[in-house]
Amino acid sequence: MLRIAVQAKGRLFDETMSFLEESDIKLSATKRTLLVQSSNFPLEVLFLRDDDIPQTVATGVADLGIVGENEFMEKAEDAEIVKRLGFSKCRLSLALPKDIEYTGPQWFEGKKIATSYPGILSRYLKEQGVRAEIHVITGSVEVSPGIGLADAIFDIVSSGSTLVSNRLKEVEVVMKSEALLIGNKNMSEEKKEILDELLFRMNAVKTAEDKKYVLMNAPKDRLDEIIAVLPGMKSPTVMPLAQEGWCSVHTVLDEKCFWEIIGKLKALGAEGILVLPIEKMIL
Ligand SMILES: Nc1ncnc2c1ncn2[C@@H]1O[C@H](COP(=O)(O)OP(=O)(O)OP(=O)(O)O)[C@@H](O)[C@H]1O
Numbered sequence: 001m002l003r004i005a006v007q008a009k010g011r012l013f014d015e016t017m018s019f020l021e022e023s024d025i026k027l028s029a030t031k032r033t034l035l036v037q038s039s040n041f042p043l044e045v046l047f048l049r050d051d052d053i054p055q056t057v058a059t060g061v062a063d064l065g066i067v068g069e070n071e072f073m074e075k076a077e078d079a080e081i082v083k084r085l086g087f088s089k090c091r092l093s094l095a096l097p098k099d100i101e102y103t104g105p106q107w108f109e110g111k112k113i114a115t116s117y118p119g120i121l122s123r124y125l126k127e128q129g130v131r132a133e134i135h136v137i138t139g140s141v142e143v144s145p146g147i148g149l150a151d152a153i154f155d156i157v158s159s160g161s162t163l164v165s166n167r168l169k170e171v172e173v174v175m176k177s178e179a180l181l182i183g184n185k186n187m188s189e190e191k192k193e194i195l196d197e198l199l200f201r202m203n204a205v206k207t208a209e210d211k212k213y214v215l216m217n218a219p220k221d222r223l224d225e226i227i228a229v230l231p232g233m234k235s236p237t238v239m240p241l242a243q244e245g246w247c248s249v250h251t252v253l254d255e256k257c258f259w260e261i262i263g264k265l266k267a268l269g270a271e272g273i274l275v276l277p278i279e280k281m282i283l
């Protein structure tokens with residue numbers, strides 16, 4: 001049985017739970033129970049504060065963890081990144097009161113910076129050759145300059161609206177972050193086998209994430225041109241239609257180039273285009 005540590009509540013909770021569910025890991029009770037076993041996969045889920053996840057995985061109390069890259073880098077625990085999960089994207093940035101003129105990293109020399117990420121910040125300042133005072137607070141970092149607690153802040157930014165509402169401006173992006181699947185470095189062979197099975201499922205979900213299954217009716221006389229604009233996994237499936245001169249074409253399209261390709265297909269005479277979500281994809 002594998003044990004995975006996840007955030008009990010907060011920014012990562014919902015997406016972590018949906019991701020496990022999409023990977024067909026069934027969990028009966030959640031949230032109020034600290035440890036929950038899956039009913040259909042040899043996996044046990046341990047609910048923790050995100051701060052405690054890196055250490056829990058590094059020491060082997062849990063074999064795996066889902067945690068923000070920012071938290072993982074801050075704690076600098078000895079565990080490995082198994083997979084980048086692509087959700088909870090944010091960045092760790094330095095910000096100042098918006099009316100102050102910023103002159104580059106040297107601006108921070110001798111200044112006081114409030115943050116919940118002293119480890120990452122001190123590494124950055126050292127790299128830049130800047131000496132500044134770091135004031136550690138665990139929350140509401142953005143109010144610090146306004147109440148005279150610090151000259152600047154170093155915190156999580158996503159949309160930037162928390163900065164704007166506190167009259168701050170982002171001046172340096174120090175790191176980008178996303179949710180990570182991390183793993184203990186000394187897993188047994190048996191556990192590694194279960195992990196491979198879990199990764200197989202997770203990869204099938206991730207691969208399908210930005211893909212669509214597309215069906216259309218195509219005039220036979222333009223079939224070659226239509227096939228030429230389709231990237232597809234291999235070649236598209238082509239099936240005859242009852243109506244003379246027409247066929248049905250099925251393929252998989254990437255969301256990124258979706259609208260551009262649909263436009264070309266229409267121009268080539270494709271009709272009745274249907275677009276369906278794909279749940280899982282095994283390449
Ligand atoms: N605004 C945001 N947009 C996107 N991702 C975010 C945002 N804020 C935080 N995150 C990511 O989600 C993680 C968890 O954030 P959250 O605010 O729930 O942490 P927390 O308050 O420290 O929670 P805990 O109670 O578990 O210690 C962060 O470490 C970061 O990776």
Ligand SMILES: O=P(O)(O)OC[C@H]1O[C@H](OP(=O)(O)OP(=O)(O)O)[C@H](O)[C@@H]1O
Nearest residue numbers: 011139140156157158159160161162163
């Ligand atoms: O750039 P934005 O989209 O405004 O997001 C950034 C804010 O989001 C997080 O806080 P959260 O909302 O999780 O509240 P918390 O301080 O209680 O953790 C983070 O600590 C920032 O304050």
Ligand SMILES: [Mg+2]
Nearest residue numbers: 010011139156
């Ligand atoms: Mg938060």
